[in-house]
Amino acid sequence: MKTSGSISRRLTVLLACVAALLSVLSWSMVTSFARQAAERTQDNILEASASIIAEALRSEDGEVRLELPYSAFSMLGAISEDRVFYHVTQGGATLTGTPAISADFVSPAPGQTRLNTTTYQDEPLRVAAITRVILAGANRVAVTVYVGQTRYGVSLIANDLSRTAALLSIAFFTVAVALSAVVARTSLHQINVIAEAVARRGPTDLRPLRQTPPQELAPLLQSLNRLIDRLSRSLRQSEDFIAEAAHRIRTPLATVRAQAEVALHSVDDVTEKKRMRQIIRAVDESSRSAGQLLDHATVAYRSENIPDTAIDLAQIASTATAALQPTADMKDIDIHLDANTAMVRGDDVLLESALRNVLDNAVKYSPPETSVTVRVRTAGASGEITVSDSGPGLGDEPFEKYTERFQRGKNAEGTVGSGLGLTIARDVVLAHQGRIELTNNEGNGTCVSFILPRA
Amino acid sequence: MRVIHFAASLILALWANASAALEVEEQRTYPGTGPTTLRILSTADLDVFEPFLLSFQASVPEIGIDYTVSSSAEVFRAVAAGEAFDVVISSAMDLQFRLANDGFAQSFVSDATEALPDWAKWRNLIFAFTSEPAVAVISTRAFAGLPVPRTRQDLISILRENPERFAGTIGTYDVRSSGLGYLFATQEARISDAYWRLSEVMGRLDPQLYCCSAQMIDDVSSGQLALAYNVLGSYAGQRLAGPEGEGLQIILFEDFDNVMLRTALIPNTATAVTEAGAFVDALLEVGNRTEKGEWVLPPLAPSSAQELSFGPIRLGPTLLVYLDPLNRRAFLESWQSAIEQTPD
Ligand SMILES: Nc1ncnc2c1ncn2[C@@H]1O[C@H](COP(=O)(O)OP(=O)(O)O)[C@@H](O)[C@H]1O
Ligand SMILES: [Mg+2]
Numbered sequence: 001m002k003t004s005g006s007i008s009r010r011l012t013v014l015l016a017c018v019a020a021l022l023s024v025l026s027w028s029m030v031t032s033f034a035r036q037a038a039e040r041t042q043d044n045i046l047e048a049s050a051s052i053i054a055e056a057l058r059s060e061d062g063e064v065r066l067e068l069p070y071s072a073f074s075m076l077g078a079i080s081e082d083r084v085f086y087h088v089t090q091g092g093a094t095l096t097g098t099p100a101i102s103a104d105f106v107s108p109a110p111g112q113t114r115l116n117t118t119t120y121q122d123e124p125l126r127v128a129a130i131t132r133v134i135l136a137g138a139n140r141v142a143v144t145v146y147v148g149q150t151r152y153g154v155s156l157i158a159n160d161l162s163r164t165a166a167l168l169s170i171a172f173f174t175v176a177v178a179l180s181a182v183v184a185r186t187s188l189h190q191i192n193v194i195a196e197a198v199a200r201r202g203p204t205d206l207r208p209l210r211q212t213p214p215q216e217l218a219p220l221l222q223s224l225n226r227l228i229d230r231l232s233r234s235l236r237q238s239e240d241f242i243a244e245a246a247h248r249i250r251t252p253l254a255t256v257r258a259q260a261e262v263a264l265h266s267v268d269d270v271t272e273k274k275r276m277r278q279i280i281r282a283v284d285e286s287s288r289s290a291g292q293l294l295d296h297a298t299v300a301y302r303s304e305n306i307p308d309t310a311i312d313l314a315q316i317a318s319t320a321t322a323a324l325q326p327t328a329d330m331k332d333i334d335i336h337l338d339a340n341t342a343m344v345r346g347d348d349v350l351l352e353s354a355l356r357n358v359l360d361n362a363v364k365y366s367p368p369e370t371s372v373t374v375r376v377r378t379a380g381a382s383g384e385i386t387v388s389d390s391g392p393g394l395g396d397e398p399f400e401k402y403t404e405r406f407q408r409g410k411n412a413e414g415t416v417g418s419g420l421g422l423t424i425a426r427d428v429v430l431a432h433q434g435r436i437e438l439t440n441n442e443g444n445g446t447c448v449s450f451i452l453p454r455a
Numbered sequence: 456m457r458v459i460h461f462a463a464s465l466i467l468a469l470w471a472n473a474s475a476a477l478e479v480e481e482q483r484t485y486p487g488t489g490p491t492t493l494r495i496l497s498t499a500d501l502d503v504f505e506p507f508l509l510s511f512q513a514s515v516p517e518i519g520i521d522y523t524v525s526s527s528a529e530v531f532r533a534v535a536a537g538e539a540f541d542v543v544i545s546s547a548m549d550l551q552f553r554l555a556n557d558g559f560a561q562s563f564v565s566d567a568t569e570a571l572p573d574w575a576k577w578r579n580l581i582f583a584f585t586s587e588p589a590v591a592v593i594s595t596r597a598f599a600g601l602p603v604p605r606t607r608q609d610l611i612s613i614l615r616e617n618p619e620r621f622a623g624t625i626g627t628y629d630v631r632s633s634g635l636g637y638l639f640a641t642q643e644a645r646i647s648d649a650y651w652r653l654s655e656v657m658g659r660l661d662p663q664l665y666c667c668s669a670q671m672i673d674d675v676s677s678g679q680l681a682l683a684y685n686v687l688g689s690y691a692g693q694r695l696a697g698p699e700g701e702g703l704q705i706i707l708f709e710d711f712d713n714v715m716l717r718t719a720l721i722p723n724t725a726t727a728v729t730e731a732g733a734f735v736d737a738l739l740e741v742g743n744r745t746e747k748g749e750w751v752l753p754p755l756a757p758s759s760a761q762e763l764s765f766g767p768i769r770l771g772p773t774l775l776v777y778l779d780p781l782n783r784r785a786f787l788e789s790w791q792s793a794i795e796q797t798p799d
Binding site: 065067069070072076081084096097098121152 | 557558578645769771772773775776779780781782785
């Protein structure tokens, strides 16, 4: 069947795209967080360093004095190999250090710290500044300490974390794709369950689907059930029609037959009598065909609802044998009944009509003055009815063909028939969860068996 | 006040007076077979470095070498003033570091620099190729009858108890003029307050002040000095091995040692960059050797004795601390008042 692509694949690809997007997003977020964290760490160190230097400021003889504390610089060198610059101003004039680093810097208010990124020697330089007021003699002097550091260390840490984040994102993506495939498959499982339930059904099973579908599949299931309903209704209508038609044909035929019988007895001419007998036989055949059509419709109708009643196959066998006795007598055929009790569950009307059709074949295809055996047995978990004759056998065509509707064998040429008898038998047996077996007897004759589960 | 004035003028000499011509102590040219000449500016004496230069030239004869020796302060000043050199070698780690930090050095990466331990390089701008402890050299004759001092505390006691014997015979760096002396002194003062007590004791003994390790050791071997404090172990070792080594003893104090890294860098002004790289590679290869070998400059690998101490002076921004003029001024003030005590 031509399909418009796979939902599962489409779903997987869609989910994978989402996962890829999330991976990239999370990677870029982690990268920017890592950078921010590294920058904040550097800022903290720079601030600490500047404040350590500011704390070392003192005044002596009315002059601001400063000895740069060793620790202020050792902390700067501790985590990275970054270039370090500092500048200390006293009331705007340089006390010591590199003035260029504070060129574009508004010095913070006393007691305040300020951070700024400037460019020095073509490199970004992060600078922390802190202002402290020193009492030098009688004057209050604002001294600002600037400490600057390049950002190699920050980049190094950020890149390192970014690389780790990238690896994690790739791992996440891979896992997500695998999970997407699994998720897509499990979500489509429900559809498969319904599809399988439909596929498992027998050809005549037109009951509505009873599965509880997921919400999304409810409409599909509903319309499917509606379709099935419509189908079975129209099927039943046509079967009703056939039954009705068969019935209406049979009734006038019975009248015709009765009249022909009367006519047969009232004429003396041999040719007239022969003609009348031909009419009677033809009417019989038509009536039987109509009966079979009726039976067939009945089977189709009743097999939808097989009751759970226990039935003795022996009983069925004796009823059917009795029904066929007059026909058999006409050909001097002896129907031999050998029945043991075998209980099954199902519809006695259907089973009887099935057996009647098979017996009818046996009588029809057997030469006169032979015998037909009907046997009922139990074997393991099944009950069996076997009808065995000593007629011509089934021939060498595949036997399945005989159970198809309106199919007749080559050996049936010359006999009148509709090709429905074995079809009815098969449908009934299948509706009872059983099977039909057609075999040729050793020597000659046919053997037809119904094998049904025991009650 | 006089002291402050002196210090201030020295600072000016160090950083402001950039235009003055380089004061050259020694200079020699080793012509190569090719057109390129590598201009090397170094604080290491020619007789110390020549063996290395010759072996380098033996392996790459096409490169000519122009080797200039100057003081560490001069070396710094010249590079900071933008004078053109291809390789700069100095024993003053702080000044070398400052050149790198302030953007005067160019980055260089090779197998040899990658092989260096982390503590022996900084940002691929400066590379250490020796680690040299500061030692004391004593004249065994002058110390006859006295125990050999094992720690600085021992030395303080000995000097304090024998003022007559050691008056005028103690030699140490003039930290005002010697960059290396200043580095050793500041680091020692940072690590232990024994430094200031020792300086006080020495100051009372009318110490002789020197610019360079070599002269100090010479004066110990000639008998003029009883003790040279804080000289380069490498120079002392070389002298001890020579004919004048008799009567000399090297003391590596047990309380802590001060290990200096001799470093090389390629300045921004370098023109023969490839050749400079080859030269640095050769230096680092020698620096990374495992055997002591012939050369007087010791390898980078720390000896077992040094492993016990703090390790070499760290290449990092802490080296900037004592270079600050304010700190320098304060340190020199304290040093001067300790060392220059006129007995009268
Ligand atoms: N007892 C039998 N002996 C020989 N052939 C049979 C027998 N029963 C059925 N067949 C073959 O199977 C065909 C199908 O049988 P059936 O469905 O009853 O149709 P029909 O109306 O021809 O009897 C027959 O046409 C015939 O060829
Ligand atoms: Mg039939």
